[in-house]
Amino acid sequence: MSDNPFHDKPILHATYIVLRDHGYADLTISNIADELGKSKAAIYYHYDDKDDVITSFLAVLRHELSSFINTLDDNAEAQLHALLTELLNPSDDLRNLRRALLQLKAEAPFDDAIANEFRALDTVLTERIETLLDDAGATHPSTKATMLVSTIDGTIDREISYGEPTDHEALIAVLHDELLNE
Numbered sequence: 001m002s003d004n005p006f007h008d009k010p011i012l013h014a015t016y017i018v019l020r021d022h023g024y025a026d027l028t029i030s031n032i033a034d035e036l037g038k039s040k041a042a043i044y045y046h047y048d049d050k051d052d053v054i055t056s057f058l059a060v061l062r063h064e065l066s067s068f069i070n071t072l073d074d075n076a077e078a079q080l081h082a083l084l085t086e087l088l089n090p091s092d093d094l095r096n097l098r099r100a101l102l103q104l105k106a107e108a109p110f111d112d113a114i115a116n117e118f119r120a121l122d123t124v125l126t127e128r129i130e131t132l133l134d135d136a137g138a139t140h141p142s143t144k145a146t147m148l149v150s151t152i153d154g155t156i157d158r159e160i161s162y163g164e165p166t167d168h169e170a171l172i173a174v175l176h177d178e179l180l181n182e
Contacts, residue, residue, distance in 0.1 A: 005064040010036055011043055012057050019100040024107060029053070051113050054104065058117035061101070062124055069128045076135035077180060083129070084175060087152050089168040099160050125149055136180055144179050151175065 006013035014036040019027050029050055033040045047053045068086070072079040090098065108115040130145035138144055155171065158164050 005060055006057075009060060011046060011053065012060055015053055015057050016097065016100055019103060020096050024103040027054075051111065055113050055117050058104070058114070058121065061097075062117065062121045065121060066124050069124070076132045077176075080129065080132045080136065080179075081172065081176060083132070084152075084172045085168075088155060088166070088172060095160075098156055102157060102160050122149060125152075133179060138180055148175060148179065 006016055011032065014032045015027070017035050018031045022031065027050065029040050029043050032053065033043055036042070043053070047056065069083065072082055074082070104114060105118055108118050126145045126149045129148055130141045133141035133144050155166055159166060
């Protein structure tokens with residue numbers, strides 16, 4: 001996946017910078033405008049409010065994830081391994097993006113628009129993993145895809161929240177064995 005999916009979207013890039021550097025509590029249209037070096041009116045010209053900016057931010061990430069998934073063109077097992085490697089062993093930029101996403105995810109129980117965007121992100125990933133598992137001949141691909149996405153989310157959340165490093169290669173190997181070797 002791209003290290004900066006917002007490179008051609010300056011307002012969303014500024015949103016990412018504010019979220020990454022200052023957290024959700026300081027994610028305001030004023031702070032986004034300051035980071036962008038523009039007026040608040042310039043942001044309101046493109047977006048109705050902060051929620052509109054956030055849902056657009058998450059929609060770009062969903063599109064980026066879909067695009068990445070569609071570039072995988074090996075057999076199902078190799079695609080699954082590539083996907084796990086990308087998701088569990090990210091670059092520093094993607095790790096920073098995940099920290100920003102974790103802050104937004106904490107708002108999902110209180111904001112339907114954010115919850116819907118995260119649900120859509122989850123669906124893209126879960127459905128693709130289910131297809132890969134089914135193509136690789138795994139039993140119960142739907143259940144295993146849900147379990148795998150939950151494991152990925154939990155691993156990422158733990159690393160970000162507690163600073164607990166994970167042996168990604170060992171985790172990927174165990175997941176691969178558990179999911180595909182019945």
